[in-house]
Amino acid sequence: MSKKITTDKRFFLKWFWILFAFPFAFMFLLLFLISVGLMGFMPSFKELENPQSNLASEIYSADGVMLGTYYIHNRSNVRFEDLSPHLVNALVATEDVRFENHSGVDVRSMFRVIVKNVLGGNRSAGGGSTISQQLAKNLFDRPENPNIFKMVIVKLKEWVTAAKLERNYTKNEIIAMYLNTVDFGSHAFGIKSAAKTYFNTSPDSLKIEEAAILVGMLKAPSWFNPVRNPERAINRREVVLNQMRRYGYITNEMYDSIRNVPLDMSRFRVQDQNSGLATYFRESLRLNLIEWCKTKIKPDGEPYNIYKDGLKIYTTIDSRMQKYAEEAVDEHMGKDLQPAFFNHWKGHKNAPFGHDVSQKDITRLMELSMKRSERYIRLKKADVPEDMIRKI
Structure with missing residues (x-):
């Protein structure tokens, strides 16, 4: 009798450990198949290093001022050194507080989401995606309307890609790459365009309250747009500032002060061909550059494209003199020539x-x-x- 109980116990333990280990073994096998490309396309290191994203070409004056851009997506890349520390702190505190401690996938955060969001029904518990996973998602398009199985495979591919990014890039490089790929709405792709569009400044000069607005928009750029939805943007800014206070990036005194700063969007301006200096000159230059591109070939054998290839175009125009000239024309046209024209034709049928x-x-x-x-x-x-x- 005792021998039978022992045999049954061993049989039970054997199947217990088989069933316990099966999900982990299956997951390991699935991740392996994905990493070697047997479950669909996986980017190579070369493709991770040079993602196919549309970069705006920038036109600079002789004194180093950017006059404007030619683009399909108004995106220009920046380095980590060009980012405000407030921006980096706000991003990490809000999106991935354990960013420095994981290798692309935060298992602890993932289980927290499963327990609180799925099992506990607490939708405010946040998401489990790390900054590296979000970068992986931004670099490569997802399929449209995927079923549950395809969505699981896509998420696992993003995990593998995130791990590859962590192995090949520093944490600082990943933060810069992520902020360069984000869509902030209002034709602003990437942090450089967003800082210029919303606050007429550069990423390294963003104040804490401005950084909090932009980081808050990452969750839903249209829903938290500070121009279209100022109340939602302020509430979202409050969430970001509270996260920064919670994790020690700002003090209680700074939090109390900054949260009461009014939302100032007076500098907002969509960046297009009609904004900035020398618009007529830039249009003439564009036509010349299109012809120039037809005869200039990239290493991959394709001709250059001023709307996609992130060219830097340096001109002989002095931005200060151009500004004075345009102000003089505006003053003459508005205060002298236009009124004279109206007076001359007044009363003519x-x-x-x-x-x-x-x-x-x-x-x-x-x-x-x-x-x-x-x-x-x-x-x-x-x-x-x-x-x-x-x-x-």
Whole structure:
């Protein structure tokens, strides 16, 4: 009888350890298959080192001031040394407080999320993704509308990629790479464009309250946009500041002071071809550069592209003289020439046409101008009906 009990006990223990070890063995096998590329595309070290992201080309004046950019995505990379310490502290405190202590995947944080979010129903417990995992997600596109199985594989791929990033880059480089890949909304891709767009400054000059706003936007750029949704942005800023206080990046006194700073978005301006200095010059330069790119070949055999390849273009324009010249033109046009024009044509029936031009001639001239316009020609080529073109 005793021998039978011992045999049953061994049998039970054997299957207990098999069942206990199976999930870990299966996970290990799955991660191995993913890492060697048998479960779909996995980026190589070369691809991790040179991710295919669209970088804006920057135009600089002779005195070193950036005049503007040509872009598909308004993104320019910065180094860790170019980041404000407040920005780095806010990011780590809010997104990944154990960033310095893990190797890409934070197992402790992951279990916390499972226990609190999934089992405990506490949705405010936060996410389990590390900064390295978020970088992995930003570097390579996810499939559209994946099923549960595909989503699990995608997450595991991000784990493997995050571990690769940690092996090949320093912590500081990973933070800089992550902030360079983030979409902040309002055509601002990356921290350099975001700092310029929202606060007209550079990443190394961001104040604590400004850094807290930008880090707060990472969760949902549109929902926490400080221009469209100032109340939500302030509440989110409060969360970031509280995290910074909680983990010792700011004191209680600093927290109490900064949380009461009003939200100032007076410097906000979307960066496009119509913003900045020398807009007409930059347009003329753009046309010349497009022709230049056709004859200049990259090492991969493709011609350069001013909208994607992050070129640095240095010009002979002095930004100070250009600023003075544009201010003089604005003053002359607004205070002198435009009022004089209005006064000259005031009371004229056919203004700005001469009194000797008939209504029939005016209609004909307007018709010819419309048909010679690029917009009309483009719509005609698209087979848009004439009556629709006139309504447009």
